[in-house]
Amino acid sequence: xxxxxxxxxxxxAILSLSNENGQVNxxxxxxxxxxxMPTVTAMMKKLHSKKLVQYEAYKPLKLTDKGKKVAAxxxxxxxxxxxxxxxxxxxxxxxxxxIAEQIEHIQSxxxxxxxxxxxxxxxxxxxxxxxxxxxxxxxxxxxxxLSDCKKGDRVKLTAVINTSEDFLKLLNNKGLHLxxxxxxxxxxxxxxxxxxSYEKHTSETLSQVxxxxxxVEII
Amino acid sequence: xxxxxxxxxxxxAILSLSNENGQVNxxxxxxxxxxxMPTVTAMMKKLHSKKLVQYEAYKPLKLTDKGKKVAAxxxxxxxxxxxxxxxxxxxxxxxxxxIAEQIEHIQSxxxxxxxxxxxxxxxxxxxxxxxxxxxxxxxxxxxxxLSDCKKGDRVKLTAVINTSEDFLKLLNNKGLHLxxxxxxxxxxxxxxxxxxSYEKHTSETLSQVxxxxxxVEII
DNA sequence: TTATTTTGTTAGATGACACTAACAATATAC
DNA sequence: GTATATTGTTAGTGTCATCTAACAAAATAA
Ligand SMILES: [Mn+2]
Ligand SMILES: [Mn+2]
Ligand SMILES: [Mn+2]
Ligand SMILES: [Mn+2]
Numbered sequence: 001x002x003x004x005x006x007x008x009x010x011x012x013a014i015l016s017l018s019n020e021n022g023q024v025n026x027x028x029x030x031x032x033x034x035x036x037m038p039t040v041t042a043m044m045k046k047l048h049s050k051k052l053v054q055y056e057a058y059k060p061l062k063l064t065d066k067g068k069k070v071a072a073x074x075x076x077x078x079x080x081x082x083x084x085x086x087x088x089x090x091x092x093x094x095x096x097x098x099i100a101e102q103i104e105h106i107q108s109x110x111x112x113x114x115x116x117x118x119x120x121x122x123x124x125x126x127x128x129x130x131x132x133x134x135x136x137x138x139x140x141x142x143x144x145x146l147s148d149c150k151k152g153d154r155v156k157l158t159a160v161i162n163t164s165e166d167f168l169k170l171l172n173n174k175g176l177h178l179x180x181x182x183x184x185x186x187x188x189x190x191x192x193x194x195x196x197s198y199e200k201h202t203s204e205t206l207s208q209v210x211x212x213x214x215x216v217e218i219i
Numbered sequence: 220x221x222x223x224x225x226x227x228x229x230x231x232a233i234l235s236l237s238n239e240n241g242q243v244n245x246x247x248x249x250x251x252x253x254x255x256m257p258t259v260t261a262m263m264k265k266l267h268s269k270k271l272v273q274y275e276a277y278k279p280l281k282l283t284d285k286g287k288k289v290a291a292x293x294x295x296x297x298x299x300x301x302x303x304x305x306x307x308x309x310x311x312x313x314x315x316x317x318i319a320e321q322i323e324h325i326q327s328x329x330x331x332x333x334x335x336x337x338x339x340x341x342x343x344x345x346x347x348x349x350x351x352x353x354x355x356x357x358x359x360x361x362x363x364x365l366s367d368c369k370k371g372d373r374v375k376l377t378a379v380i381n382t383s384e385d386f387l388k389l390l391n392n393k394g395l396h397l398x399x400x401x402x403x404x405x406x407x408x409x410x411x412x413x414x415x416s417y418e419k420h421t422s423e424t425l426s427q428v429x430x431x432x433x434x435v436e437i438i
Numbered sequence: 439t440t441a442t443t444t445t446g447t448t449a450g451a452t453g454a455c456a457c458t459a460a461c462a463a464t465a466t467a468c
Numbered sequence: 469g470t471a472t473a474t475t476g477t478t479a480g481t482g483t484c485a486t487c488t489a490a491c492a493a494a495a496t497a498a
Contacts, residue, residue, distance in 0.1 A: 099327045108318045
């Protein structure tokens, strides 16, 4: 069966909210999608009747296995697209999310399989997030938040948890990218900001909001 | 202003019908799009109110200059996409139309400009049709129909007027492609079929329906 | 020139997806 | 444990793009 662009966006949103927050309710979803709650409720009933979502009034939302798979396959198309745009078309990692948000709804398995092949079957997208396989299987390697690290830690930047243009441009401006190796020189108790050094940068300050969205491997 | 996918498809259809048939009426459009006439009438009123189509009840349909430009820019996106799929992604010319039909509606000028650049600003798509420029300007070089040629003519295949998978597979099966140089050995008066030779093929028969859809340059 | 066929319009309905207003249930604060 | 705030549902509307049924105009044939 094929699903509408709208349905795909709802399913993807539920998957991503449940990955980051655990529970998902109508209100979260409503805010995340900028769609009013009554509309969300109506769509949940529809997706429930299609057996994509477990929905009971006033209870938290859950994807069924079927719904999880559909959502993961949309995520696959999104992340393959972002990778293709960066690796094969020369876009910056800060430019690709909005385009991928549209292309993820193209209906053509050959198109995405060709991307996959041309990219050499990548495991991660340009922001360090895992690309689900053809069956919707996704392996999330558990990384640490930069904001949870301590003074003196040496860490490698492995993923970013926000793909907005503004956030990624900030990282570009500071010369930070996936693979950057940082040393934490100080953690400010007052505002949670960190002073770090990496490559040619001997002392850069990152605010807590920024550190919260950066994932690292401690090395 | 931005136009819906549906509106874009109507505008493109009017442009392409007026290029091939001269006049366009509600009935043609209805058949071309497989959409019932009352729906087409309603959309013509809407596009008229947006000043994209000149519409008066019972009169033939005409694009305004504004409508022509919008339509041509959709055609540009379609043809750039087809070219990109063939040249950069390794698809066959028979596989790309349906994918391009979807991707032509992606909203991102940078995406299509990047394609254009990576392709080296091509003038023609994989089927020999001209790619409109950024302003919607399209130059149609006037080619002859193969079916209008005479016995003894030597011609170069320059374009195909149908991009259905079945038609292009037939050409693939006969080893015909853009650039093939054919010699017309016979024209059958009975059914309009032609016997031609080219490359390693000393004698192939092409039916009139096929010859009608092939454009050539006489050399 | 009248009859028939083809083409086009109007009217009314539907499904998908959004909204606001009003009310109801659940969670939190006092 | 009641009061308040938050979250969620129901009911009723609206827009977009589609449809069918019925009728009307224009083109074609007899
Ligand atoms: Mn993204
Ligand atoms: Mn999307
Ligand atoms: Mn095409
Ligand atoms: Mn299209």
